[in-house]
Amino acid sequence: MEWNIAAESISLVMLGIIWVYARKGSRLPSLKNRIFQWCVMVTFSAIFTNILSTIMIYNYAQIPMWMTWTVTMVYFVLTPLMGLAYFLYTLSVIYADSGQIKKIAAVGVIPGAIYILMILSNPFSQWIFGLNMSDGYTRGPFISVTYLIFYAYCLASIVVTLVNHKRIDREIYRILAAFPVLAVAVIIVQQAYPNVILSGSAATCALLIIYLHLQNRQISMDYLTNVPNRQELLDMLGLMLKKVPKKKFVLAVASLRDFRQINNACGQQKGDELLKIICQFLKKIGRRENVYRFSGDEFALLFTHEDEAQIRQCMNDIQARMEQPWQVDEYHFMLNMVIGVVQYSGEGESLERLVNSIEYAVSQAKSGKYGQICYCDKEMLEKLERRRKVIQVLKEKLDDESFQMYYQPIYSVKSGRFFYAESLMRIPDSPIGPIYPSEFIPVAEETGLIVNITYIILDKVCKFINHLMSKGIYVGSIHVNFSALQFSQPNLSERVLEIIRSNGTPMSAIKIEFTESTLAESPQVVTDFTMKMKEHGIKMGLDDFGTGYSNIATVINIPFGTVKLDKSLVWVSMKNENSALAVKNLTRTFKELGMKVIAEGVETEAQRKLVVDFGVDQIQGFYYAKPMPEAEMEEFMLAQS
Template sequence: MDKAVNQKIQHINEINASLEYKVKERTTKLERMNQLYAALSQCNEAIVRCNNEEELFPQICHDTVTFGGMKMTWIGLLDEQSKQLKRVASYGVGIEYLEKIQISIDENEATGQGPTGTAIRENRAFWCQDFLHDPVTAPWHECGAAFGWGASAALPLHKNGAIIGVFNLYSSEVDAFDEAARNLLVEMVMDIDYALSNFERDALRRQAESSLAASHNLLKTIIDTAPVRIFWKDKELRYLGCNPTFASDAGEVNTQSVIGKDDYQLGWNEQAELYRADDQQILDTGVPKLFYEEMKITPDGNMMWLRKSKVPLQNDVNEIIGVLGVYEDITEKKFTEERIHYLANFDSLTGLPNRTQLNDHLKYALSLAKRSNGHLALIFLDLDHFKDINDTLGHSIGDAVLIELAKRLPMILRTEDTVTRLGGDEFILLLPGVDAIGAGHVAQKLLSVIAESYQIEQYTLTLTASIGIALYPEDGTDLETLSKSADTAMYRAKQEGRQGYRFFTPEMQAHLARNLRLVNALRQALEYEQLHVYYQPQVSMQDGRIIGAEALLRWQHPELGMVSPSEFIPIAEDCGLILPIGEWVLRTAVRQAKAWLEDDFDSLIMAVNLSAVQFRHPDLPELVTRILNEEGLPPKYLELELTEGVAMHSPQDAIAVMDDLHERGIRMSIDDFGTGYSSLSYLKKFKVYKLKIDQSFVRDISTDPEDKAIVSAIINLAKSLGLKTIAEGVETAGQLAFLREQGCNEMQGYLFSKPVPIEQFEALLKQGFVVL
């Protein structure tokens, strides 16, 4: 009891420590962001006050250090002729190092390979989160250490879309530029870019006004054709004028119909109070409101996003006489950004987090687990036979099922857990702080909630799932390894019957590695002549003569040795090799049967097994007929064996294939009879002439009354249907005696011969091998 209490207290302490760390981290981040917001505000004010670059740049550097918490900032402009950056403004600790600094944009020069040169050359922001350890900043590590620089940023400056220089910032903190800080600094540079472009436009405008001051038509043309909305109001907040695009937004037919009206009389009257409050504040304070975003409902009821700026309208003696406003429609840009962000983080069908978010959540969960020696579980979930729903009912029904499932899964999880859709019908669940016992409980809940019925349109559907579980740190310490382990465990769950869960084990990894090796080796087995056909005699119960042979595939690998068919045939089916291998076996067996026929062994029947994949292939009858014709073997000497389970998987389809083969003169038998769930109504419709009694019943017929009864029943059933019987796995004289007594027609097994290569089989034939 005391140990449990101590563990509980320890767990609580660990949680408290984690919370304190998070609070401290969040507080530091908030303080940093508050400083950057203050700097952004000061910079915007500077943009409003300054008339040119010479005034603006020193003020920007001063404000980002004084208000933004930076250690030092500087701005360099590009000299196009020398391809060097010239410092034009700086502020903070360490600016003396700038006096002799030379920064090139040539990537072949050492000074051009740092953050500043890269930023201007590649026209992108460059973030150096660990200045003193980043190889990119190696030439400046010494001065960085002297001035206490922990991180740096280099952001290109533009004028009318063209790069003119770089804004460099240095922080004392490592990792100072997180996503929020980066976004804010990018916004600040966008505002500076906008101001630089404005300075140039203002200069051009002043030049134009001085030379064309008398041209009212020119001014009107500029206003009317500007790619932004423009308006101006008097001190009573009535409109004095606007351009045509603004009039259209206001729901008016032309600019004249706007003049003299206020916001209550225009199409956005419901938002009039908000707009008038903004305008009145500008009139009262004289402080512009720049580059802010706002949502507006248009007169036709649509939502519209605007990027607006409003400034005081002044006369020649600087008296405020109204408000001037400019705004642009950024609705499409806004929606595009939101959509891109959504698609980057969420599954478009279900709305669940995607692998990107899973990566982020797992990194965080792993860091916590490593610090606290804790646990976490990764669950790989795959729906069983979900493809059948898509194939039979359509993908729209399948999508609806996935959407419903995506609503159910989070309901049984904690808020700190993450459920992710990888695609198709595959899901990954991350469970921080969960051990094997907890993961098992969650897996049971998942199986239960998945098994509840789904009502999709007129269909009532039920599902099952296979679940694999990997645990940290036992099964992996990163997403790739844990995912691989959970995926392996999930496939083991499928192999062992589905509708269940399995934990990953090292044995699974070894099995997976062997399977992979077998797959790769099997792809070359035919080419390298590693596959062989062995033959096991089939003997007449009446006189003991060899009346046929079963062709059995064997694989002799030079390194792995003799690989069991029970191991490699399922692999061949899974990887798609069973069709070419099966065709090779069939052709080899038919060719050998033809050779025996030419050697006067004209009573021998060649039996060849068909896999489920072969039997369901639509070209099977044509393939068999073509091989028989090409090898010159009459169909009556070939017998195709089909397991009972394959035949009963889709009885109607099986009947159609059997009928087709029967019409071509090809015999068929049911292999492993008694191990499946045959329906007598279907059995009598199957065009077969022989039932093969499974060796699992033959093995104990000398001692087990139930096996005796089953074997007797099968023989009697075959007789009543006019079918022959053959018993496989006959190994003792006692088994032979019982089968003969019951009237079994044929047998095969180690009592007579094991499967042997062709040379040994032909030796048996030539010496007249007979069992009496």
């Protein structure tokens, strides 16, 4: 019988190309990657032995029979093992993080093991094939088992994929379902044309689909710098935490400062060239296989074997190099770089916590508090964990709107009454104890939670005003603080008006306050918002005057109803006559412009007399009243009315 091995020869070349490129891809020692390499090796060996066996059978009279027997037996062993390899690869993708894979794989290899025993006994039984000098190669009565085993493993791959379709990504599901079907289809064609050998072609087609969609180096490598990307780093860290949770390692992320300016000034192409040069430098400093592109202008270095002295020397070398210019063609650049460093202690931290830690370390390095290199020590990690818990509490309070509102009365000098108050959010109790505004307000602003929190505060204030009015208590206005982040919202005016209208609260009973820094950041946006609020009768106030950097002309041109002097101005005026004179003149100026002036932070009789001498209209501070919850505030207002 004659066989056509042209397709197998072409498949062998294709498979060799896949093998070369696959070895340049992901270096992650995951089960999926290891099994894929095994799939390639088994398939290559099967095709090679198939071609070699065919040639030897054609020339069996000139080749020692034992050699032909051996090569042919190896081929028959490897052919169904290709199906087993693909089946195990499917398991490694679907059950990557599950302990079930060992049990399923153990059951799955049983048919293959039985078949191998048949092959090993074939020289005696000749169930699969026979070879002798008189007849040459002959098929055995059970040769169809070879194909049945392959079919069985392909079918098992499809069944496992279908059963688990809900737990895997849709794209991966389609790939895992497609490649065994294609392999079976090619084998069926071979059954129809037995003289054309296509088993290797079927396996190569399946491997090509897997490589292009699941093992392609572009999935794990950064196209620009040719180093592993962020996802590859995360996968590597996750694997290390799972496989060797007690092993200590150090992760450093180097972040370039103001790199966007280089792109803007010299163009994207020069910026890309510079990134490649910097990456090559980092690969020489650390282990080249442990350098990753963490983000656009950030690179990660993973230290798994180096000691502390080596790591610090590496950091020092990077710093020393950054003090020298970088050259791209005719351009010379001086760059600033900060580095965050985190050591995994082997105490079972999660991947999420590790990533949060390194990002926090980089942000702290950028802040300049710790120099250009920030080593995230135990104390910093505890702060980060505390911050994480604060964020969780804020989210929970936001979801059920359960944070408490406190109100601090504001004294009117002229009437001697308390018609005004400032609303203050408080978290007196939580799973981590009381959280004070000095801690949760910055976190809320950094995370953006402050936006929705402010809307809920406004809603709660409206409801409280309505409640006081229903009790016959007169309310001049209650102040609500807006952060700078609030003014980044495109529909801010509409949202504010909607909340007040839905509650049926008088517009004049609401006063929105924001700080000088907010005004300095977005003067035009704030001005437009203020004008819009004035049209509807909502009052506006400037909070903490004296702590920001706004232009006094800008302040004068915005129709504020009130200007609140920061407590620092009051306190410094107690010690310095010149400061007192300046604040007094400022107060007079604001009043002449038609604004009311509020002095905050007044705690003593001497401070009260001082601000009254300044000519302020209202006073806020512990001297008169501390912030109090709604029930106490109601009693306070009721008593004084």
